[in-house]
Amino acid sequence: MPNKTTMKLTMLTLLHSLVGLLLLAFAGIIAPAAAARGGGGRWDLLQRSIGVSAMHMQLLHNDRVIIFDRTNFGRSNLSLPDGRCRRNPRDLVLPAVDCTAHSAEYDVARNTFRPLSIFTDTICSSGAVAPDGTLVQTGGWNDGARNVRTMRACDGDDEASCDWIETQDALAVKRWYATNQILPDGRAFIVGGRGQFNYEFFPKADVSDSSAIALPFLAQTTDPEENNLYPFVHLNIDGNLFIFANNRAVLLDYRKNEIVRTYPELAGGDPRNYPSSGSSVLLPLKPSPTEAEVLVCGGAPTGSRNSAKDKIFTPALTTCGRIKITDASPSWVVETMPSPRVMGDMILLPNGAEVLIINGAMDGSAGMESANTPAYAPVVYRPDHLPGYRFEEQSSTDIARMYHSSAVLLRDGRVLVAGSNPHIYYNFTNVRYPTELSLEAFSPEYLDSSNDILRPKITDPSPAGAPVSVAYGDSMKLQFEVPTPTKSVHAAASIGLVSVTMVAPSFTTHSFAMNQRLLFLDVVETTAALNRAGAYEASVVMPATAVLAPLGYYMIFVVNGHIPREGTWVHIQ
Ligand SMILES: *[C@@H]1O[C@H](CO)[C@@H](O)[C@H](O)[C@H]1NC(C)=O
Numbered sequence: 280m281p282n283k284t285t286m287k288l289t290m291l292t293l294l295h296s297l298v299g300l301l302l303l304a305f306a307g308i309i310a311p312a313a314a315a316r317g318g319g320g321r322w323d324l325l326q327r328s329i330g331v332s333a334m335h336m337q338l339l340h341n342d343r344v345i346i347f348d349r350t351n352f353g354r355s356n357l358s359l360p361d362g363r364c365r366r367n368p369r370d371l372v373l374p375a376v377d378c379t380a381h382s383a384e385y386d387v388a389r390n391t392f393r394p395l396s397i398f399t400d401t402i403c404s405s406g407a408v409a410p411d412g413t414l415v416q417t418g419g420w421n422d423g424a425r426n427v428r429t430m431r432a433c434d435g436d437d438e439a440s441c442d443w444i445e446t447q448d449a450l451a452v453k454r455w456y457a458t459n460q461i462l463p464d465g466r467a468f469i470v471g472g473r474g475q476f477n478y479e480f481f482p483k484a485d486v487s488d489s490s491a492i493a494l495p496f497l498a499q500t501t502d503p504e505e506n507n508l509y510p511f512v513h514l515n516i517d518g519n520l521f522i523f524a525n526n527r528a529v530l531l532d533y534r535k536n537e538i539v540r541t542y543p544e545l546a547g548g549d550p551r552n553y554p555s556s557g558s559s560v561l562l563p564l565k566p567s568p569t570e571a572e573v574l575v576c577g578g579a580p581t582g583s584r585n586s587a588k589d590k591i592f593t594p595a596l597t598t599c600g601r602i603k604i605t606d607a608s609p610s611w612v613v614e615t616m617p618s619p620r621v622m623g624d625m626i627l628l629p630n631g632a633e634v635l636i637i638n639g640a641m642d643g644s645a646g647m648e649s650a651n652t653p654a655y656a657p658v659v660y661r662p663d664h665l666p667g668y669r670f671e672e673q674s675s676t677d678i679a680r681m682y683h684s685s686a687v688l689l690r691d692g693r694v695l696v697a698g699s700n701p702h703i704y705y706n707f708t709n710v711r712y713p714t715e716l717s718l719e720a721f722s723p724e725y726l727d728s729s730n731d732i733l734r735p736k737i738t739d740p741s742p743a744g745a746p747v748s749v750a751y752g753d754s755m756k757l758q759f760e761v762p763t764p765t766k767s768v769h770a771a772a773s774i775g776l777v778s779v780t781m782v783a784p785s786f787t788t789h790s791f792a793m794n795q796r797l798l799f800l801d802v803v804e805t806t807a808a809l810n811r812a813g814a815y816e817a818s819v820v821m822p823a824t825a826v827l828a829p830l831g832y833y834m835i836f837v838v839n840g841h842i843p844r845e846g847t848w849v850h851i852q
């Protein structure tokens with residue numbers, strides 16, 4: 280065993296490819312009980328009711344989660360403060376007056392929430408966080424279809440009162456079921472939506488710019504069920520946009536409006552986008568990446584939406600497709616999940632070694648009253664494990680999270696789970712799956728107390744402080760501590776392979792976490808700090824370009840083996 284005060288580990292980027300192997304080695308020491316318990320991870324009910332059902336969620340860099348639903352269902356279970364009311368003659372249900380909130384801000388650390396005001400309809404809309412950390416929400420329906428609403432990460436004097444700001448008709452066209460992706464220059468790329476086979480950008484250089492750019496691929500991939508809504512969009516490492524709709528994808532050079540690559544159909548040809556909602560992630564990127572992979576999981580066979588109208592609930596898809604989007608002529612590799620899933624959310628866990636597939640149903644499709652059997656148990660997918668050893672079922676919740684539910688990663692490594700409302704209104708009685716107003720947290724297995732001995736605590740920059748500003752290519756020092764081991768068996772393992780990840784928080788709605796991105800940073804060196812047992816300093820290099828990591832706020836995690844602790848915010852500008 281090396282002497283800890285003199286130990287010096289040099290971590291070359293190469294070593295990241297060993298992460299999978301090392302995890303296997305670690306697994307024997309630290310997680311013997313996961314399978315025996317009948318699924319790893321833990322569920323906690325955080326709030327029985329926040330009064331609003333979480334159709335859309337976004338974590339901001341003040342550790343508040345902005346949650347919003349829609350305005351066209353009547354009263355919510357959360358009153359607006361100070362006797363405030365919404366008077367909107369164009370509201371379809373309560374045109375005279377509505378004194379309830381359709382949005383809330385959740386304070387993660389305090390486990391509290393407060394009402395926020397949304398004026399027009401945000402149903403099935405989209406969003407992205409601008410480089411300055413403001414949530415920019417776009418579209419919706421009816422009176423809100425072309426609106427843009429912003430919500431700042433409020434801190435300081437006005438943190439208890441600041442609220443949404445709404446701009447009427449700021450979009451070129453109506454965006455209902457569209458997808459947003461933040462671009463290297465900080466603008467949002469907004470694509471698709473019902474009847475919209477086109478894209479646009481926001482903000483616009485000229486506010487009166489009402490042009491939308493045609494994307495025939497969306498017309499080509501629509502079908503009688505419109506199974507290409509909420510397309511899956513990922514910013515590729517070459518700066519182009521990977522756009523998956525229905526059962527296939529293209530690579531779009533949005534600067535030239537040119538399709539630069541056409542990907543093959545995902546084997547089987549089943550639809551993966553809303554309402555046959557599967558989900559998708561860009562898998563974690565290595566330092567200075569030369570390749571990028573996309574994973575698409577679940578969905579529903581063609582016709583599932585229509586048969587659900589006759590109360591016939593078709594089993595959901597069990598397959599995932601994985602593809603190297605950077606290859607000139609790539610093909611899909613199909614893998615099979617332990618169980619079928621539609622409307623699942625896919626969340627990149629901060630250790631960079633696991634993708635969580637959570638929420639949704641085992642049959643039916645997205646849409647009102649369109650699914651019958653909840654998928655209560657999440658599944659973990661480990662991209663670096665050998666094929667056949669990648670999926671592991673986790674412990675179950677007993678709350679159905681079906682249509683209009685969502686999930687986001689928190690900075691403490693938990694996953695916040697909320698929402699589910701398969702009804703047109705808020706219905707709590709006489710329905711099989713009542714409107715869900717509760718908040719739960721899923722704590723992945725790495726948060727088990729049995730892993731505490733390995734847990735790296737970042738001490739500098741302090742996770743409690745203001746986000747640190749960094750620039751592209753900057754080196755950054757991260758000091759962290761690992762609890763001093765007491766048993767010799769743990770000593771050798773107490774600092775194993777240290778990796779540092781950087782995660783962009785997602786805008787999650789309708790089973791897709793928009794703008795989600797995880798990068799492994801290049802760890803140049805990890806050294807033991809002199810004179811302090813268990814203290815270390817890692818020197819990391821920020822991504823080189825805005826193509827790899829668009830401007831904005833990210834969470835940085837130090838990961839020991841596969842064990843993270845809470846991350847720290849940084850601001851790339
Ligand atoms: C919401 O309010 C309704 C009507 O006041 C009530 O019946 C219902 O139980 C409430 N639901 C929750 C989850 O608080």
Ligand SMILES: *[C@@H]1O[C@H](CO)[C@@H](O)[C@H](O)[C@H]1NC(C)=O
Nearest residue numbers: 702703704705706708709710
């Ligand atoms: C839900 O509640 C509304 C009234 O608030 C009622 O009209 C509707 O029938 C209910 N829906 C279901 C599915 O029970």
